[in-house]
Amino acid sequence: MKIIKIFPLEHRKDLHLGISFIYDDKMRNHLVSLPGVKWSNTKKVFYFPYSEDAKSILLKHLRGTGWYIDFSRVDEDEFKRRNEEKNPEQEHLKILKEFDSYLRGKRYSESTVRTYYSFLYKFLMFHKAPLEDLKNRDIEIFMEKVIAKKNYAISTHRQCVSAFKQFVELYGFAAVHPEKIPRPKKSRTLPRVLSQKEVINLLIATRNLKHRMVLAVIYSSGLRIGELLKLKLEDIDIDRKQIFISQAKGRKDRYVGMAESFIPILLNYLQTYRPARLLVEGQDGEAYSASAVRFFLKESCKKAGIEKRITPHTLRHSYATHMLEHGVGLRHIQELLGHAKPETTMIYTHVTQQDLLQIRSPLDTAVSNILKSGKEEENLRLSRK
Incomplete structure (x- = not known):
């Protein structure tokens, strides 16, 4: 029997449901189609953010796949106790679902929806004040304390800004001006290539x-x-x-x-x-x-x-x-x-x-000129061999 094991997982100081199974392409592709499911390179498992209805969401998504879903290691009471201060309120869960629906309505790709959803989830876990009082500075503090402090890539930081602009567009927070949310400049990195x-x-x-x-x-x-x-x-x-x-x-x-x-x-x-x-x-x-x-x-x-x-x-x-x-x-x-x-x-x-790569180094020119003059000396043999 194919078994998926669900277990408590603390990752990056947040509580999650860890998901492990013998690798299977079909199950892997089905699992990651659920927004919020991510892969941890450090833990080497998939995981899903814990919430009061996380178990039912996973059950609904995995039901009918032919796999046995093992929740035996998940103690709901223990999870609730440990997650009391970390778990987003019901209102936040409602916002996450509305945001997911909004992005899909705008026909964003599955990858973009999952990415933006995860940013908003992190923000709601971080931000404790009422959302109706949200200001630009609240978003900036989140960027400083979470995104920049954890050293996310510049491209990820830029994606986070885009996610907030969609969030503000959806809810129209009066005190937030999305055009003033600072976005770091793109890194100018050159791609690696093979010969x-x-x-x-x-x-x-x-x-x-x-x-x-x-x-x-x-x-x-x-x-x-x-x-x-x-x-x-x-x-x-x-x-x-x-x-x-x-x-x-x-x-x-x-x-x-x-x-x-x-x-x-x-x-x-x-x-x-x-x-x-x-x-x-x-x-x-x-x-x-x-x-x-x-x-x-x-x-x-x-x-x-x-x-x-x-x-x-x-x-x-x-x-x-x-x-x-x-x-x-x-x-x-x-x-x-x-x-x-x-x-x-x-x-x-x-x-x-x-053209630039064909320019000869002045070191090669200097050595070549001396060798041509017939004055080769031991000191010019730079390799010492």
């Missing part, structure tokens, strides 16, 4: 045919991980060497090219695995999980001797960088990547910088 030799070494080191096909199509067509996992067999046009990307980021459709050298891998994969609906399928024909792709990519990098921190998105960055280095125009790369703004694509010009 073309490293890409080939990575594919060679990936012995599993399915895994190799996944990495090859991400790199050869510059796909986002989410785009790959949603690809249907009908989206693959081998004759035209095209892949149709349906309703990607920003709800945009686009076509991307398919590499000639990828087609033999694809045909071999299709004949061997015979997927029924999706290009990449997990158990019972369900969608493959992003975490599984990240896991085998990490293993393949070890086998290939690649020590850089690589993610599936690194392959997309590498695709764009190599295209630019081979003379493909930025406008075409923007279309292929599905970027809404050319500024997003421009970052790859900073990665390549071919």
Whole structure:
């Protein structure tokens, strides 16, 4: 019998319900579709914020999956005692549900809904004063004491500001001016990329045919991980060497090219695995999980001797960088990547910088000039070998 164990979990000084089970793609995808469910890298378990109706919410979500739900370790009275001061009031729970419904009504993506919901949940746990008296300074204090103090990434901080703007828009707090909520500037970080030799070494080191096909199509067509996992067999046009990307980021459709050298891998994969609906399928024909792709990519990098921190998105960055280095125009790369703004694509010009990288170091020039003059001395052998 498949069992899901629910147990008390204290994480980041908050009370939660921990959720553990023998890994299963189908259950993992179903579980994370519930807003509020998150994965803890430190605890290595999924968890759900504790509240008076958390148990019933989980039961309702997991009922009918064929799994036995074990709540034996959850002592409701003990939880209520420990959580007396931490648990949001019923009014707060009502607000969370209304906020969730509001975001879905605006057709935000599932990921955005879950993220914004979690920010509001944290704020309601932190803010003890009546919400009708909410001011800009209350939000700023939350940012200072929770988001900045816990050293969340700048991108996460910016998302939090966006979440508050939606919250204020929904409830119209008179004393809050959303345009004055400070938003930190975007970090200008350059993407890591692999060399073309490293890409080939990575594919060679990936012995599993399915895994190799996944990495090859991400790199050869510059796909986002989410785009790959949603690809249907009908989206693959081998004759035209095209892949149709349906309703990607920003709800945009686009076509991307398919590499000639990828087609033999694809045909071999299709004949061997015979997927029924999706290009990449997990158990019972369900969608493959992003975490599984990240896991085998990490293993393949070890086998290939690649020590850089690589993610599936690194392959997309590498695709764009190599295209630019081979003379493909930025406008075409923007279309292929599905970027809404050319500024997003421009970052790859900073990665390549071919003209700058070809400038010779003055150290090399100095050593070369002296060696050419025939005055080679022991001191010029900088390696001492």
